[in-house]
Amino acid sequence: MIRIMKITVISMGEVKNKPSIELEKEYLKRLTPYFKTEIAEISTRKLAGLSEKERKSKEAEAFLSKIKKDDYVILLDENGATHTTAKFASLVKKHMMAGTKNIVLAIGGVFGWDESIKSKANLILSLSPMTFTYEFARLILVEQVYRVATIINGIPYHKE
């Protein structure tokens, strides 16, 4: 039996937009045969009054408590490297083959990532030269993970 790899999407901040949550749910449902995909939201509600530096440091702390030593950590960051979907799929497939247990895809908060976190990441990835909110970035990311699953498994992308 082939073990299903886990993909954890960590987002700094909660998604509250209902249609966005609905659409994300749909992709997560479609993903069930391929990956054990989980969304882990880190609440940032209590960080609203902090300075940028304090906030990034608090977020870094919260983020580090969520990841394990052998996770493959991909940070989403607008200054990261861009990948085609095919290249992203190859990377994910390589980790499936190598027995990686969990790929973490992490979306930063309003000020981006603390430098201490950037140096710990295995890859810093940008979805596009365009800028998105963390909420919308999460939706794009989950859609791309689904597309990656269809590429790896050689199935046509479901068109509804």
Place this chain on the structure above:
Amino acid sequence: MIRIMKITVISMGEVKNKPSIELEKEYLKRLTPYFKTEIAEISTRKLAGLSEKERKSKEAEAFLSKIKKDDYVILLDENGATHTTAKFASLVKKHMMAGTKNIVLAIGGVFGWDESIKSKANLILSLSPMTFTYEFARLILVEQVYRVATIINGIPYHKE
């Protein structure tokens, strides 16, 4: 009184996914103070049995019937140029200042654009090195147009 510029998003194919339509509607609603934004769907249902060449030619014909001579036409294409959101905003602002009546943002069908259309476009733009379905590309595009509106008007991006 300042005339509100029109932005027409043309998509080759209908979006049927409900949460995607809901989210798009939300961005369109938020856009009302800034642009006259319109979605024009070209139905591709009757083109399903055609060859790639025939289909692209039929799509090109339908697309040309939708645009006017003085429209500024931006084709979305995965091989197009990528722009940052700031650069995209500058371009849109330049057209507002110059009195452009309508910016057309057009998303191609499953096989992409016919060459005859590419040569008629004012700009060929790629949203990301990643690949999206036309449905999801349309959602990203509408979200970006909203972000462009917030940049041009100097208002903070609405976080819900």
